[in-house]
Structure formats: structure tokens, C-alpha cells
Amino acid sequence: MAVPAPSRLQALHSSAASCVEVLAASAGPAFPYLRGWSFHFDAPDTHHPKVCVQTSTSAGLDQILPWLYYHKVVGVAHFLLFVEGKAAKPSVAGVLESIPGVKVVYRTKELEEQQARSRIWDETWLSGFFYKPCNYELFVKQSLNMEMAIVMARESGMDWIMHLDTDELLYPGGASEYSIRRLLADVPEDVDMVIFPNYESSVERDDIKDPFSEVSMFKKNYDHLPKDTYFGMYKEATRGNPNYFITYGNGKSAARIQDHLRPNGAHRWHNYAKSPNEIKLEEAAVLHYTYTKFSDLTSRRDRCGCKPTKEDVKRCFMLDFDRA
Template identity: 25%
Template sequence: MKNDPKVAIISTVKGTLEELILFINYHLNIGIDKIILFFDDPNDNCVDHIHSTYKNVHAVTCTDEYWLKRSSHRPELHTERQVINANEGITIAKELGCKWIIHIDRDELIYSSKNFKSVLEKSESDVIRLSIREAIPEIENYKNIFEPRIFKIPNPSSRKLKLAKFLGCKSVFYGDNYFKGHTRSKVAIKITSKIQKIAIHQPLEYDKKNTRFIDTKEIKLLHFDSIGFHDWYQKFSNKPENFSKKPNVKRGAHRKLLIQEFMDAQSKGIQHLHSLYKESYMISQNKIFILSLLKMAEKISINQKLFETPFI
């Protein structure tokens, strides 16, 4: 709509061109005005295609020169690079005339059953936390990571946890951890002088007295974490090296366990890795039925046309 605010998404990306195109098409089709991408690999072959195909995508190649100007060197941890890029992205978004930014990963989609921009415009808040959902893989191989349509709902009560385990869903959990990925979601941030610096999930430096926060159920963040064996393997094959380099980096206990289990299975061979993925991530239809009855999972239908190239 004419009076809707201009919104940008910011993401540090590395992956296949095919899935990046789906990510871009989807967000442009739902109404995102500008997509600001930071290519983590300075030699990424996707950059030229993105430049020549999309006028509303601002692509930044993270070369040695780029890091020298902003950090004196390329940060070793991916999360550290993301924070620098996110804040650089805000500067770019402001120059492009955007009023709001949302920092997300390449395996996440913004979803709303209504005009999400009107939700932002009507809000009196400066920071709006999206409602997180985590995609459930039912099979071992997908054409792309955005295919699943059943999602976990966060923060089930202790009563629901006990009941789900009693009804045969014990393998779905790591202790009491229901999600495999993050549960904090991401936030839409109004570009304002109140917020000086952001982190991955929230503002980092801001006017604590006057900055207004709110959670919303009207806009969801769909997280497609480790969808299919190949996506899972690609993500986790880098984690053991990072884990050994930075053992003191803050990680959830269940994330440490997942990394350790991957390392153990990897040392035993590919079949052990396939078995681990099936046991740790895939959920059968029977268990999904139980989780749905307990309102711990829901189906979200995404219009497939949203993944097609937009006419803009």
C-alpha cells in the first residue's frame, strides 16, 4: 500500500544460488522493499547474478578491504561478522529511505497472514520481536530447504512436554529442549536515533529509557534449520573446527551436544551421520499428529508463487 513504511531485510549469506534466489524472490514478493546482502565469501559466484537480476537487492562483497575499514581484520567467528554487517546494513537501509530493518539469516523467512507492513506502521514500538517457528523435516532429502510446511511452536508448558513424552515423542526433545535452533527469534527495528547498535537478535546499544519493545503474534519468523541431510551436513561440518578454536564461546547445552554427536558420528563414517540426522531431526507423521493435537506444532501454508521471480 502507498502509505506503508519502506522495510529492508539484512542478511549475511553463503550458500547455493538456487536457494538464495528463493530467499530473495519470496521476500520481494511479500513486500520487502530492499534486501541488503553481505556475501561472506568474497569470491562468491552468486554476486554477479544478483547484481544483474535484482534492482532492489543491494549486494556487498566482504573482501579483505571491507573488513580492514570496519574491523582491522576479518573476525574469526561468523556471529561477529554478522553483527558488523547488520550495523553496516542499517546505514545502507537509512540511505535507501527505509524506516524499518529486520536482520535475518538465509534459512529464515518472514511470514504473516496479513499485510505485515501495516502491523509495523500501526505499532508505537521501536522494536518488535517476531513470533518464532521452527520447520520440521519429515524426510531425509528435499529439493530446497523451504519445502517443509509443519512447524514447531515455541515454549510449550511443562505439562505439554511431559504429555508429549508420555505419548511417544520423547525422541523429539533434548532434555527439555524442543527447538534445535534458536528460540529468541529476530526483531523488526525502527531506524531511529534511539538505537545506536544492534546484535543478531536485538538492539545492543540503545536508549534504555525511551526505546519501546513489544512481541507480536501477527508476524512470524519461519526458521528452516538443517532441512534435509545435505543442509544439516553443510552446517555442522564447519562447527567442529569452530568449536575447537573457540571452546569458550557461549552455546546452549543442547547445541554443544549436537556438535559433539556430529563429531562422533563423523569419525565413524557416512552411514552413522545419516542415522544421526534421522534420529535427531526427522519427525514421523505419527509424532507430528501428537504434537499438533497438543498445539506444539502447526501447519503453515506458503503460496508457492511467492518463490517465483517478482515483476518489479
Template identity: 30%
Template sequence: MPIAITTTVLHPGPTLPTWLDYHLRWVQHVVIYMDDPDERPLFERLCEGKPITLLEGSQVEPNMTPESRLIRRQVANMRHAIAYLMERGYRWLLHIDLDELLYGPLVESLAWAENPEVGLVTFINHEALPVGFETSDPFRDCVYFWVNGVDRNANFTAYGNGKSAVRLGPGVEPRGPHSFSGHAGRTFTPSGEEAMILHYPYPSYNSWLRKFNHYSRFSDHWFGDRQAPKIMDFMLQSRDVVQMAHKTDDWASARAFFSRRVLDPKSRDEAISHGKIRQYTPFANP
């Protein structure tokens, strides 16, 4: 069952080889779209010897703010990947990012891809709790996750609508970065224990700060469109906190804001007892 992953990457870091080796246990190929083609030497070093295709990513919307521009470029890159992979005989395409792992007993068996009546598989996502120390290996250090669907995802800092894999065929199109349209066959959503996305959006303070320094001052609306308000409060609050810290040089307040997301053991254990948090260790057995 030829399966490929596609992803759009800017500034690849040391977790890229780990992410690749993890997913290449059960997919045949990964297509990486380089958001900055000048970073090719770095990509080549990190991806050496692996079944990877490095392609120059779309450069649409060069003047759009980074958080919205990324989505437009992801969609353009996925559209290219659909045609590119179909020409090479691939049957399934999964789009995920470098801060996500597809995990669960149903994943490596590929049972989710074998039903010929299924054209789209949507994997729900759980979100990693950040740790109170700096980590260069969040996939191993972040082992507790807010459970999707509990308390209307009130504790999530990022998205809660999962990611999808699509059976490739004529008419398939990306539907934003999370799903696809135009596929033949029904949609299947595995249970959150069979197969899931483990999402690591802000594993530590420095990772959070790097992201919002990069995003800088952005609009309250996606793509600058007043008909598309950003509904992720944490994203907007983080923007304002980081911008205020730049203005006042009060980084202690910025750290305090983020630290409220790091649970003490007692609070974490209480949330676990109420089914709000689960522990997952995708690298427990190296």
C-alpha cells in the same frame, strides 16, 4: 513504510531467488553482505533484476572458527547497514538469514510497523522438522514445525529467541544477530500466529552434514570465551558425531544420529495433537 532486510551470506544456493521473491512482496529492498566477495558473479546471477544491493561483507576475525566468526561479521554488517539505510530514507530494518522466512497474516499488512510508539518488533521462531529425503526446496518440503515455548524448546536443534526488526534512528545498534538496542519506542512481540519466523536450520541430512563439515572442530564456547558456553546440545553433539565419522569413516552412525530428528508419521501426529507441532505452508498458493 520503507522497510529493508539485511543478511550475511556465504555460498548462496538455489533457494536464494525464492527467499528474495518471497520477502520482496512486502519489503522494498534487501541488502546482502557477501561473506566471500569473490562470489559476486554467483550473487549477481541469482539476484538479477531484483531490488538488491550487494556489498562486500566485513572480514573481521579471519582466524576465528566459522560458527563464531559468522556472528561477529553479522553484527559488523548490521552496524554498517543501519547507517547505510538511514541515509537512504529507510524507516525499518529486519535482520534474518537465508534459512528463515518471516510469515503470518500480520506480516504483509505491515501492521507491525505502523504503530509510532513501537521501536522494536521481536518475532518468535518456530523450527522446521527435517525430512527423511534430500530436498533442494526446504521452504516447500518442510511443512511441520516445533512450536516455540513448548517443553522449553527441548526439541529445538538451534536458537529459540527469535529475530527482530528495528525502527531506524540515532543510537540504534545491533545486539547480537537477534535484536537491537538504542531504539526509541517500546518493544512489541506479535503472537506466534500473527507473525513468526519459520526457521529451517537442518532441513535434511546433507544440509546438516554440509554445515558441520564447514564448522569443523570448534570450541565449546562462543568466540573461544570460557564465559560464553555454547548451550545448544545438538550443535555440540553434531560436531562430535561428524568429527568421529571423519576419523572412523562410519557415516552410517552419523546418518543414524541425524535420522532420530526425522519423526515418523505416528509420532508427528501425536505431537500435533498435543500442540507441540504445527503445520505451516508459506508456499501453498504459488
């Protein structure tokens, strides 16, 4: 039920210093702040598509930098970081802006005014999340940011776009190389969207400092499991939780950039003009490092400013685990 993370994740930390110029040492996890990254995945190449990853984040450099570096290694050409909180501070955003292929987008008054005119506010499928606090507000914000990212990615000449959080890593299983570009290059031309089933981390210790190198076990998504294994070991895998995964279980999708593309929540894309042709990958996955540190829970709570009452917690959070 649990699978080891790719050994390449651990190798990134030992190889980083020899590959790039070290800017400064991290005060937390032992991952350097980096510059001088010489990747050329945005160069013209008819055989390998250019991939853009978009995120909305308030994380610090200790989380964002290894996430960026890993995805650079697996072939992501362009990053659109919509930043708030800690991520928007000059000491953090300044470092991010210095990295080639990274575009930092701040939540300014102008951005909010532009997003207030979005056609997303007319979407009935999202209306249940409008004008609500905390997690609901974040979900709407993510959709608005994804909508803007489509235009920005297209202007940058990207071929594919994907929304990922900074606690998620793409695992290009099934490709002939350890490369997201190689994986998407092999997708038939008539396919508009590709679903990466998600795996959820199984944390084995309570003193994790650097999830990407220290967490190595994941629950496989049921899409990647024989049904008798999934149902036969369900009780053992859930350990008393009401759901198989603590958070989401429907994966994340990458979309081919084309006319009329739109977000369909934080996990999917759709198209205003047609029903997209979508496939699900049999080996590739999103590795979700879910609540690997206790501070992941407290920081989520602190961002919301909700009172510690059952009524307020229900108003702020969607998931039972978050509410607990």
C-alpha cells in the same frame, strides 16, 4: 505442537514462472533463476513503511533466490546481502546484483578495515565471542554487518530493518493482508522494536531438496502456545533432544530505523541513547527451516575447518547439536 506452513509458500513456486521472466532453470530445486521482478515496495507511501532485510550469507542461488522472491512478495523493499563463499562467486553475486532492490556487499579488505574501527569491539556483552573461530566469529561478523546495514538502510530511506538468515522466512500472521508492510504499518508509533517469535521446522523426510516448498510442519514457539500444551507435550515434541528447539528460541526482531540504533546480537537491536520500547507479536513469526538437509550440517562443518575431536568441536561450535 506442529503447524502447517502458509500455503502461499508452495504457491510461489507454481506462480513464479508466470510472474517474471525466466533467466535459467536451477540444476537443483525446481525454482527458476529470475529477473524482471516488478515490485514497487520502495515507492513513497505514507501508510506502508519501507522494510529492509539484511543477511550475512554464503549460500548459493538455489537457496537465496526463492528466499528473496518470497520476501519481495510479502513487501520487503530493500535487501542488504553481505556475501562470502559461494554467494560471493561472480556467477552467483552477478545474478543477485541484477535484481532491483538488492545490494550485494563483499567482504573486502576495505570492509574489514572499516569494521575493525567499529565501536562494537568495545561492547562488553559481545567480548566473549571475540577472537574465537567458526560460530563465534560468525556471530561477531553478523553484528558488525548489522551495524553497517543500519547506516545503509537509512541512506536508502528505509523505515524498518530486520536481520534474517537465508533459511528463515517471515510469516506476517495477524496482518489484514499477507504483507510485512501492512503488519508494521499497524504498529503504534511509540514502538521501537517488534519481536517475531520463531517456529522451527519439523522435517518429516530425509530426502528434502527444496525446503521452502517441501517442508510444511513447524514447532510453534512457546510464546505462541498455551503453557499447559507446551509443558504437556514437551517430551513428545523434543524427541530426546535436550532443548525444545534444536537451535535458537528467542525469535528475531525488527527495528524502527532511528538515531543511535545498534545491533544487540543477531536476534535483537538496541539503542545507545535509550531503552527501546519493544513489543512481541502474537501471531506473526519467523519460520526457521532448520537443518532440512544433511548437507546443511556438512556444509557448516566444512566452513569451519575444525578437527573432528571433542576439544576442537567445542572450540568451534556453540550448540550441542552442532557439536554432535
